[in-house]
Amino acid sequence: MEASAKLDLDKHTKNEDCTVWISSRTNSTPEAKQRSWVPAEPESDPDRELKLIQKMGICIKKVESSQFYQNFLEQVEDPDILNSFHKVLGLKLKMPMVIYGIGSIESYETPRFQLSLAILMKRKFDWIGDMEVFDPILSATESRVLESLGCSVLSVNEHGRRRVTMPTLFYMPHCEAELYNNLLQANWELELLNHIVLFGNSFEMYEFLSEIKKSFVVDSTGHILAARKFTDEYVIKIASDDYLTAFHDSSWHFFSPTLDTELLLNQEITPNSKPATKNTTSSSIFNRSVTIHSTSMAKSYLQTTSRFYNSFESMKGKVKKLRSLFETPKPQIPNPDELQIQATHKLQSLKSMGPEYNRFPSFGFINNSNIRLPGTEDRIVVYLTSLRGVRRTYEDCYAVRMIFRGFRVWIDERDVSMDSAYKKELQSVLGEKNVSLPQVFIKGDHVGGAEVIKQMFETGELVRVLDRFPRQKPGFVCEGCGDARFVPCGNCSGSRKLFDEDEGVLKRCLECNENGLIRCPDCCS
Known part of the structure; x- marks a missing residue:
């Protein structure tokens, strides 16, 4: 690929030994423009640059020769997906690729795999234009290597809020949900959304997580969930465990809203909507608006209520006992310092932590x-x-x-x-x-x-x-137990009793549990 030396020299700034290119396409917030980003490590190391370039060369060749990449190309060239790309392009010949949150390519192999795929896409498809990259943890050495690979490193942190002015491919593998949400929010218009192609975490997975109560990621997925109804999603096929860590749960996303009403978020109410009316029950026991006008009616009401609550109280102990067995106890309210620590952990992903992440145990x-x-x-x-x-x-x-x-x-x-x-x-x-x-x-x-x-x-x-744990075959189900992990005891056939011929009595089987079950010998041995 051609190096970034062909860029206009008037559009870069120097930070000692590091050249940070400022993209002319950047359309970030005014606050971001006022705060130029500089690498965490201001000086580039030539020896490290050479080693990293060699690492990237090896990684690119490995991905290019893999079955995963062949499957990836076949999927992109599938008529449905290819037509979706052409629909976004319209009359344009190229679309730029914006790469957010790529992570430290010097410290980890996973970001190198992800960047290698982006570079190979650029080489393969002539409709992909300039490549722009940003991650706040990039070092000066990594920035120089990215330039040598044909990428321009953005000088400001856009926080994913780029407002598109042309068809654009956003390459964002395994970024935080907040970044995807910011991107959609900044382009939450019919015309703009139709100009976006997104490679990133599966929106279907976010929808699944939204159905799990108390999932903190739900707070930052409002636009993601709202976009699901007009999103065509194509899940990336993983052919080898070598690439599972880098691309699991990744998908292509194409947005095609046609009506303004499709852009209404779940919490929004249409102007013509009427306030909901209370659905009152006809039962006097639960109807709080009932008025007792006679003594007989009051007596009947009190007797009925008394019987109901007496029966309720008799069940109370059993329900409480059942809840103590299985219900998760309410967590104690942490102090402000603990809340801040928890918030920090929630908002930072593995990539954002950078090389310092190695300080932590597993x-x-x-x-x-x-x-x-x-x-x-x-x-x-x-x-x-x-x-x-x-x-x-x-x-x-x-x-x-x-x-x-x-x-x-x-x-x-x-x-x-x-x-x-x-x-x-x-x-x-x-x-x-x-x-x-x-x-x-x-x-x-x-x-x-x-x-x-x-x-x-x-x-x-x-x-x-989980990276070092062995993987099972896709769709694997234990034939012995159907993944229930238990089977009936073969010694007593699940009856929990055996006949002692010497004593002439039934005795408790000692090989099974209280339900007459044993662990499946096929999958739990």
Whole structure:
């Protein structure tokens, strides 16, 4: 590729040894224009530049010769996707590629894979124009290498709020949800949205996460969720585990709104809409507006109410006991310092943390406890329940299970509703009588519950943690148990009883649990 020396020399500024190119297409906020960005590391190191150029060359060749890239090209050249590109181009011959949040290409292989794919696209398709890159963690060395690869590094942090003036391809693999939302918000008009092609995290996945209560990512996905109804999404096919970390849950997105009403967000109300009316029940027991006009009516009302609440009180103890088994206890309100730390963790992704991220252990910054589950150093263990008795707990367990299954890693599922011994085991390990579900242990270390796993998944940290675990085949289901992890006991056929011929009596089977089940020998051995 041609180097960036062909750019207009009047459009760059120098920061000691680093040249930062200012794109003429940048259309950012006035505040961003006032604060020019400079690399965190002001001086470029020639030796590191050479090594990084060699690394990128190897990475580009590896991607180009992979089955993943061949499948990628076939998918882009599919008539439906190719027509979508041409529809965005219109009468234009080229569209620029804007790359946000690429991460540190010097420190990590995943960003190098992602950048390699962008460079190969530029070489392959003549309708892709200039490439512009920005990530606040880029160093001067990385900026120089990007220039040598034909990219221009933006001089301001646009925070994803570029307002398009022409057909534009935004290449944003594994960025924060807030960046995608900012991009849509800045271009929330019929004509502008039709000029955008977005390569990034699956919007369908964000819609799935929005259905999980208390997912912090929902707060920054208003425009993402609203755009789902007029978005054509094509999921990127992953042919090899080598590229799973770099491109999992990535998709092409094409936007084609045709009516202004499609751009209304969920919380907006149309001007002609009427306020909702209360739906009152005809039952006098629950109708708070009822007025008692006679003694007989009052007596009947009080008797009915008394019977209802007496029956309700008799159920109260049973419900409370059931809730204590499965419901997640209400968290204590943290102090302001803890809230600030949590907010920082939520808003930073793996890429934004940059090279300093290596200072943290695998996931110790989320859970610093010393709780360990002996004998599980080679696996992922999830304590959960398959009972739907408490909706919130079941949804949390289901969400965690689906997140891990999305990575195709095998997990040791320990269902406390199928075997009470697992509940006692978890209580013993955590040292608590009332434990919440689910609880996750990775390589023997206690990670936490549903909120921690969702946070790790949404920020990309879970990808790194699971990188070394073996993957199962797509669509794999255990033939022995159907992924239930339990099968009826073969010794007693699930009856839990055996006939002792010597004594002539029935005895309890010692090989199965209280439900007459044993762990599946095919997938849990």
